[in-house]
Amino acid sequence: MDVEAEVLAEIERLGVSDIAPGLVAVALQLAKQVAACDAPTSAAVVGRELRATLLELRKVAPPAVAAADPLDQLAAKRKRRRGA
Template structure:
C-alpha cells in the first residue's frame, strides 16, 4: 500500500476531512510527495510531517458514537442484571 492510499484510508476512516479539510489536503500532499520518491534526504522529513499531520487529524476527528466507555459500562450492567 502506498503512503497516499494509507493516508486517504485513514482520513476517510476518521471522517476528518469535513472537520479539517485543509489539514486533510496537507496530509494528501505530503503522502503524494512521499510516494513520488523525492530522494533519500527528504523522505524522513516528509514522513515525520505526514505522521504529525495525521496525528493532528486524529485529535480533530469527531468521536465515534458507538462503543464508548459509557456504552461498555451499560452493557456490562445489563449483562450482570440478566437483561
C-alpha cells in the first residue's frame, strides 16, 4: 500500500489543494514520513497526525455535488436541445 499515493488521491477527491495548500503540504509530508518509518511506535505517532490533518482537510472541503436526479438530467438535455 502506497500511503503517499492514497493521501494524494484523497486530496484530489476532496478538491482542497487551492483552499488549504498548507494543510495539503503537511499531509503529503506526513504520508512520506509514515512510509519511511521503521519503528512501529513512530509510524503510529506520525499516522495519528496524518489522520488529524486529513480530518481537517475534510472539514474545509467544499460540499460534494450530488449526482443529479435522472429527471433533472433529462430536463437539462431538453434545455440544451432547445437552445435555452
